[in-house]
Each structure stands twice: as C-alpha cells, then as structure tokens.
Amino acid sequence: MAVNIARIDYQGNTQWGRPSGESITLLPIPCSTTGELISAYSADELKSMNGPEVTLSHVKILSPVTTNQQFVCQGANYRQHMIESGVDPDAKSFNMIFTKAASCICPADSPVIRPRHVKLLDYEVELGLVLKQTIESAIEVSPESILDYVAGLVIVNDYSARDIQIPQMQFYKGKSFRTFGPVGPWLCLLEPGDDAYLLNLDLELKVDGEIRQRDNTSNLVFQPAETLTELSGVQDFAPGDLLATGTPAGCALAAPSPRVQRLMGLIPEQTKWRLFVNAQSKRTQYLQPGQTVTTTIRSQCGSIDLGTQTNRVVAE
Structure with missing residues (x-):
C-alpha cells in the first residue's frame, strides 16, 4: 500500500517525515535530494521506519521534489482541455512536451507571486509523476511495468x-517565473499493485471555493507508459525527476474561435496580440491578488491522497 512522505523544515533542519493526521513521524534519513531518497529507500522501508513524532503545526512543509531535479511537462493532455485550447483532439496525433525551470518549484502552501508585467495569470492542476530510476536510452514502458519507472x-x-x-510563443518563460510550480505537500510512494490508481485519480481545483477544474486521470489522452516510452527516446532522466501529466478543462484561458483565428492571421503581429490580450483581460477567471487557489488529487476510495495545496495570489 502507498505511503506519503514529506520533506520538512523542523527547528531549522531539513529532513524527511511520514505524515499521519495532525502529526508527523521524523525519519532518520540523511538524503538531501528527492533522487537520493528514492534511490536509497523503498516505500515499504519508509512505511516501517520509526522516529520521534511531532505535530504538523511545528514543522514547515517543503516541496518533496528538490530543485536539482528536472521538471518536464505534458500540455493539452485531457480531451476537453484540448478543445478549450483550440485543438481538435481527433486531429492531434502528437504528445506536447515542454519544460519548466526547476527554480519555480516551491512548497505546496507558497504564495504565488504575479509579476508586475503579467495580467493573465492562470492555474493548472496536474498529477506529477516522480521517476524511479535512471533512463539513458530508449525503452518500452507498458502499463504493467510502469511502477518500474514511476516511484x-x-x-x-x-x-x-x-x-x-501565447503572444511570445514562450512556454518555458511564461510558465517558469519563481513560485509558478508548487509541488506537494506529500510525495506518495507507490508499491506493487498501486499501478491501477494512476488512471483513476480525481483532480480538483477551486478558486476562492469555486470549482474551476474537476476531472479524473482516466481521461488522460497520452498515458504515463506511452509518454515515458516516447520521452526515453529523446532525453535522459534521473531518479526524482518530475513529469507533470497535463491539466483538465476549466483554465482561465479561452482560445479564440476558428473564425476569429483566421481573421487574426490577416492582421499585423503586434495588433493581433494586443487584441488577444485585451480580449483575455475581460475574462474574470484569471487570477487576481488576494485570491486563493486550492487543489487536491485523491482516489475515490481514499487509499491515495496527495494532500491539499493552498496558494494565495500576491502581487509582486
């Protein structure tokens, strides 16, 4: 059975713990990075490890993925999100991949800082896969072998x-500002038999208590096994690296209609993107300073519960 692990600051020291209810068991683990933790210990070993117990209110929860790890992402990977992004899901035959700067990784309860020059701040809840082993050549990953590669x-x-x-065609820059990648609070380490949960987890995101996104990982278009197979033919991975698997429908971004897109192709670039920003700015779904974003991912049976993220939007 899966076990949740947290990376924490306790009395000025960074260490690992096993949360349970309102308390956390401090674990005698010397690992400083996520990759070191995953390489050194199995879920079963961490589940049975003993240590002193303290209340969660006495520790600061850090990101369970450390900033030395790669941060790779899938885009438009739920059918309805493809449609709202202006992509025909029946015509799209490729897996959209991009990266975020590891420096944007931050704790689950971090404030999200909206830069001064940014007007259109959007949210995207995603299931993140933390990888288990080194990948240095093309491999074939199947649903049956997925837990050999996902920790x-x-x-x-x-x-x-x-x-x-969008206007600058800069996925990396637009998604990599500091604080734009909260992770956690828990790292849920899987055990044999837990693979069935990968495609049966409920995702939900609320803004000030209003549900904006809700879906299930069964609706992923490009699933973890085929994505890792594809990416293994492109790049190397190390234990602890992070793969975000895409977000459901419900983002603030609204793609222009096909007719409007055709018309926009006939006008100068500067004018086109000024009109785009002006039109998007009228959408009240974009995040404003003072709003709170809450995200959860869990199985319906409760065996997998990745905790709750709570981020308050603040102006730079």
Whole structure:
C-alpha cells in the first residue's frame, strides 16, 4: 500500500517525515535530494521506519521534489482541455512536451507571486509523476511495468502567464517565473499493485471555493507508459525527476474561435496580440491578488491522497 512522505523544515533542519493526521513521524534519513531518497529507500522501508513524532503545526512543509531535479511537462493532455485550447483532439496525433525551470518549484502552501508585467495569470492542476530510476536510452514502458519507472505521485500546479506564453510563443518563460510550480505537500510512494490508481485519480481545483477544474486521470489522452516510452527516446532522466501529466478543462484561458483565428492571421503581429490580450483581460477567471487557489488529487476510495495545496495570489 502507498505511503506519503514529506520533506520538512523542523527547528531549522531539513529532513524527511511520514505524515499521519495532525502529526508527523521524523525519519532518520540523511538524503538531501528527492533522487537520493528514492534511490536509497523503498516505500515499504519508509512505511516501517520509526522516529520521534511531532505535530504538523511545528514543522514547515517543503516541496518533496528538490530543485536539482528536472521538471518536464505534458500540455493539452485531457480531451476537453484540448478543445478549450483550440485543438481538435481527433486531429492531434502528437504528445506536447515542454519544460519548466526547476527554480519555480516551491512548497505546496507558497504564495504565488504575479509579476508586475503579467495580467493573465492562470492555474493548472496536474498529477506529477516522480521517476524511479535512471533512463539513458530508449525503452518500452507498458502499463504493467510502469511502477518500474514511476516511484511516486505529487500534486503540481502549473501556473502560467498567458500574456507571455501565447503572444511570445514562450512556454518555458511564461510558465517558469519563481513560485509558478508548487509541488506537494506529500510525495506518495507507490508499491506493487498501486499501478491501477494512476488512471483513476480525481483532480480538483477551486478558486476562492469555486470549482474551476474537476476531472479524473482516466481521461488522460497520452498515458504515463506511452509518454515515458516516447520521452526515453529523446532525453535522459534521473531518479526524482518530475513529469507533470497535463491539466483538465476549466483554465482561465479561452482560445479564440476558428473564425476569429483566421481573421487574426490577416492582421499585423503586434495588433493581433494586443487584441488577444485585451480580449483575455475581460475574462474574470484569471487570477487576481488576494485570491486563493486550492487543489487536491485523491482516489475515490481514499487509499491515495496527495494532500491539499493552498496558494494565495500576491502581487509582486
């Protein structure tokens, strides 16, 4: 059975713990990075490890994925999100891949800082896969072998500055501002038999208590096994690296209609993107300073619960 692990600051020391209810067991683990933890210990070993117990209110929860790890992402990977992004899901035959700067990784309860020049701040709840082993050549990953390559799961919120990402065609820059990648609070380490949960987890995101996104990982278009197979033919991975698997429908971004897109193709670039930003700015779904974003991912049976992220939006 899966076990949740937390990376914490306790009395000025960074260490690992096993949360349970309102308390956390401090574990005697010397690992400083996520990769070191995953390489050194199995879920079963961490589940049975003993240590002193303290209340959660006495520790600061850090990101369970450390900033030395790669942060790779899938885009438009739920059918309805493809449609709202202006992509025909029946015509799209490729897996959209991009990266975020590891420096945007931050704790689950971090404030999200909206840069001064950003007007269109968007949210994206995503299931994050934390990888288990080194990959240095093309491999074939199947649903049956997925847990040979995936150690655990985390919540990721892929915050995005749409007025940078879209007009400048800069996914990396628009999604990599500091604090744009809260991860955690828990790293849920999986055990044999837990693979069935990968495609049966409920994702939910609320803004000030209003549900904006809700879906299930069964609706992923490109699933973890085929994505890892594809990416293994492109790049290397190390234990602890993070793969965010895409977000459901319900983002603030609204793609222009096909007719409007055709018309926009006839006008100068500067005018086109000024009109785009002006139109998007009228949408009240974009995040404003003072709003609170809450995200959860869990199985319906409760066996997998990745905790809750709570981020308050603040102006730079």
